Amino acid sequence: MDLEEKFWELRERREGAHMPHVYYGDPNEEFSLKLIRTLVENGADFIEFGFPFSDPTADGPTFQAACERALKKGMTPAKCIQGIKKLRRSGLEVPLVVTTYYNIPYVTGIGTFLSEIKKVGAQAIIVPDLPVEEADVLLNEGKKWGVHVIFQAAPTTTEDRLKKIAGIASGFLYVIGVEGVTGARESLADSTLKLVNRVRKYTDVPVLAGFGISRREHAAAVVSAGADGAIAGSAYAEIYEKNLKNPEETLPEIAQLVKQIKRGCVEGYRQRLGNPYDH
Amino acid sequence: MDLEEKFWELRERREGAHMPHVYYGDPNEEFSLKLIRTLVENGADFIEFGFPFSDPTADGPTFQAACERALKKGMTPAKCIQGIKKLRRSGLEVPLVVTTYYNIPYVTGIGTFLSEIKKVGAQAIIVPDLPVEEADVLLNEGKKWGVHVIFQAAPTTTEDRLKKIAGIASGFLYVIGVEGVTGARESLADSTLKLVNRVRKYTDVPVLAGFGISRREHAAAVVSAGADGAIAGSAYAEIYEKNLKNPEETLPEIAQLVKQIKRGCVEGYRQRLGNPYDH
Amino acid sequence: MKKGRFGKYGGQYVNENLIPVLIELEEAFERYYPTPEFQEEFKGLLRDYGGRPTPLYYAKNFSKLVKCKVYLKREDLLCGGSHKLNNALGQALLAKKMGKSRLITETAAGQHGLATVMAGNICGLETEIFMGVKDMERQASNVKRMKLLGAKVTPVKSGTGVLKDTVSDTLREWTTCSRTTYYLMGSTVGPHPFPEIVATFQSVIGMEIKEQILEKEGRLPDAILACGSGGSNALGAFRSFIDNKGIRLYFVEGGGESLSADNSAAAFQLGKPGILQGALMQVLQDEHGQIKPSKTRAAGLNYPGRGPEISYLCEIGRVKACYAFDEEVFEAVKVMCRTEGLIPALETAHVIAYVLNHKEEFDKDEVIVLNYSGRGDKDLETITRYFYGS
């Protein structure tokens, strides 16, 4: 299923989208596969499928540790691609968005990398260390291979650049809610809400808000403020990393959380429909 | 007894002179008094009576330690003067030559210091850190109070300076046998013998050779080479410092050594009389 | 060449949060740096606080060994003990002009951290230094210095606790506070405009070499050699001479124990182009694109990346990429001690080792300049332990 289709379906159902972010292979492949299935079965509409990288500069301590564990266990980009293939073979239908740092596709060759992830069934790519200014090659290859290139907007992004980012956004736009890196946070920064509104002025492309979302109310707040959905990642990793020997035991708790956050996305969407700022 | 008289007497007896050097108060006053008496009873013709100083730069490790011990026990110049007084009262007759570093008479006042040591019965003074160039005050006061100022000549002393030193020598001239500081040595440096001969060219004042003399043969050698006697100091201290708890127990051994060295002085003198270089 | 690019190298590979501050930084640098006020203040501080010009010393005794005329550019005499202050002072002044109230940076050998807190104190800016836990142990005396000078020193435990991890953490920290805080990059690495800014501030080294060698020899040198990882002291020394093709330039990186797997920091020998911490550059990495940790006894060379400009200059052959092994480096320390009475930093000793072990590359009529990037006080423990075991 492509991204547009999914967003269409969600609009029909009057629901905000929820995209959990997972680093594949942490602490091992089988768990990641189970985790993704659990997330999807309990409400995830998209999966942000992270290829672990040795130096994830946009990630906080939780995801740094996740990458480190996965790499220590021998995770490679090729195995990640195999992982996507397995998920698709086992019938997973939600759109898959690959996230990785730029060096990973760079050493493989951008075109080759995109063609490979496309072939196994990914729909889009997020490269957190690739701003629009450096993205020509990725954009061209993305068009060629039919992979959406997802850009991010941040609280520090100036109006000029926001316009530019909005202008080339395809699939959806990733709104970084905070000045900071990934990681679950107690309270949702005001800046997320403001930024969602700022972005809305420039584009109709769906907007997903991420960074710091770990609770139902967070999701509800960003969606009601105008986002089309919410992204959460470290919040899930924080659950299973407490029981790395038997991470499967934490899947019920994770299922609970994804249900909650998805519920927040739905509530936020319904609130928004009664909201004069909604368009 | 004055120095001239003593040397006259020794010449009459056809003996080289022996002057032991002692730091007074090491390890305590009573021992020093006994030590001096022992030395004199067993052959010493003069006593070099050292006033301990905190920084004896011309002394080797043995005498440094001696000064340190004496000062730690509370030795002072005043007590040293009292010591001389005691020796004279108890009937000691040999000439006493005070040795001390220049700061000791300097802080008392040179004149006062000389008058005091003269009064208690010392005949001469050696100040090892006072070369002729700095000695005007000491010389004047020495004349005034009737205290001989003993100068030293060293292997490094140039011909010019040797002449000058010989010219103002009074009492006797102290020949430093080695390029170095006080301390017993195994073999007697050739340089002692050479220097004794060099000095002889310029003066008839008696010459005592010191530094490094610790055996009968040393004494015999320097006296036969032309010196009028030999000085030994650290060699004695090395004996009693091995038994600082009961230094008195070492007095017999010290008595033996002083006898030996005195015997060397006598032998050397008799050899010299048959020596063509003797004048 | 595109702005921020040296050939294909360079760029701005950072998360969106940092792009605006990088743009602000580039504008500020272009606005303030050329002004007479900035130049006067910067040069005044380099002179009166830093001790510039540093001497160009004809090392007669050492030259006899090498059998050509060797000059040492004495950056060890710069205040703080290495070339790092040139850059730290320049950027601290810039931070002040930009209205920032706080400096953050990372450090490995501690030399850059030290230079940063010195510059920060001069400019009245707070300083926080991120340092890998392993480096904090190895360079304990520099940690003491930084703390004494009032810096907050924050240990970095992630990864293997060395420079690479520390740069990542400093970038993360900067993401949270870039409005008030200036990241004072320590070498010619990181996203544009850092490589350009750092090289510009360091280029005073080469300008002085040119003037001094002309005065002493009446001609330019035949070769200039520098050690490096990011490349700041090397580019500082080389920049004035790059267009003068007759002058050979040598860049000596940390060979570590051997060139076999994971025992080296020789990225030009063992790495390939890749993106790390904001820039495309020559990087030690595995076949999947995961960055490999580097290894060398010289903390300041222990970085898997080579800055964009030096990556480019080596790629096109303008600069010769060389290396020296740890063992050779310690021997070189001893040689410099004995011949010239100078204890070099382990980093600096790489260039000394290279010259000693490649005498045949230098003709007896030649005049060569070693950029003597720092003194060895910080490495004293390591060096004496190597030679005397304690």
Add this chain to the structure above:
Amino acid sequence: MKKGRFGKYGGQYVNENLIPVLIELEEAFERYYPTPEFQEEFKGLLRDYGGRPTPLYYAKNFSKLVKCKVYLKREDLLCGGSHKLNNALGQALLAKKMGKSRLITETAAGQHGLATVMAGNICGLETEIFMGVKDMERQASNVKRMKLLGAKVTPVKSGTGVLKDTVSDTLREWTTCSRTTYYLMGSTVGPHPFPEIVATFQSVIGMEIKEQILEKEGRLPDAILACGSGGSNALGAFRSFIDNKGIRLYFVEGGGESLSADNSAAAFQLGKPGILQGALMQVLQDEHGQIKPSKTRAAGLNYPGRGPEISYLCEIGRVKACYAFDEEVFEAVKVMCRTEGLIPALETAHVIAYVLNHKEEFDKDEVIVLNYSGRGDKDLETITRYFYGS
């Protein structure tokens, strides 16, 4: 004034063995020092090896505290980290001209020992350094440096194992080998001609101050301050200004813990004229003329004597004799760290402490120069232990 005398102070109070070599030394100094060859070689080394001229730095932040204009004469930037090299290079060159093959000296803080082995290596002379066992512990890092540079470091156990005992032992050693060996005296102490030679070699400091302050301020300073024990850095700074009576000169000695018995090194406060180690000078001593050990946390100020020239200048009132206590000194270290990013040597911190605690002596229109004699790397352990307990 008689040659070798400053008023009544000075002279040559050494055993006869040493007099000839002192005469030889005086002649050699008078013969070689004024020649253009010597001057060129000496000045060339000071410039290219040592890093002269050292800067005169207007310490803006520190000045705000003192409330007058304070310049620092940056001898800490001289190669080796203190003013000691000025003298060591000069005398090593002289030793070479005299045909000696070996240098011996004593050291307390290790700074002079370090400078001596550096100069020795440059001149191709062997070096042996005598150092008190206590000082070897306190200044362990400098011991490592000296050994690494190839010096033989001989522990001195006599007395209390500090500087005074070490000077005595070096004099004794010299007595045994003065024909081949040069005693490279470390300060303006000892028998003539050492005080004159050392002051002459150090006077480059004041000559530079004069030129630099005229360039910066268009006028001479109102006051110059220096720390000291023997007095070499102070005389080096003062000599160019002594005839200029309008310029106040301050000499700050080690106050130690307090001025009460045996807790201080303040010889001008507690001592009197006396003869120690070759010269008549101001000395800490008891009423019997026994020299007292001095006490201060600054190893380089821990000497009971004040050199003949500084003794004289203080006696006639041309120089004001001052002191600072250990506690004030550590606080001064911190102030200099925070205001100017510089860690001073504990010795140097005495002059900083004096200024901080006597602000009222300096008018707000005044320009004063502190001779910043050395950097604090050697004292890092002591300082951090003082502030952080470990």
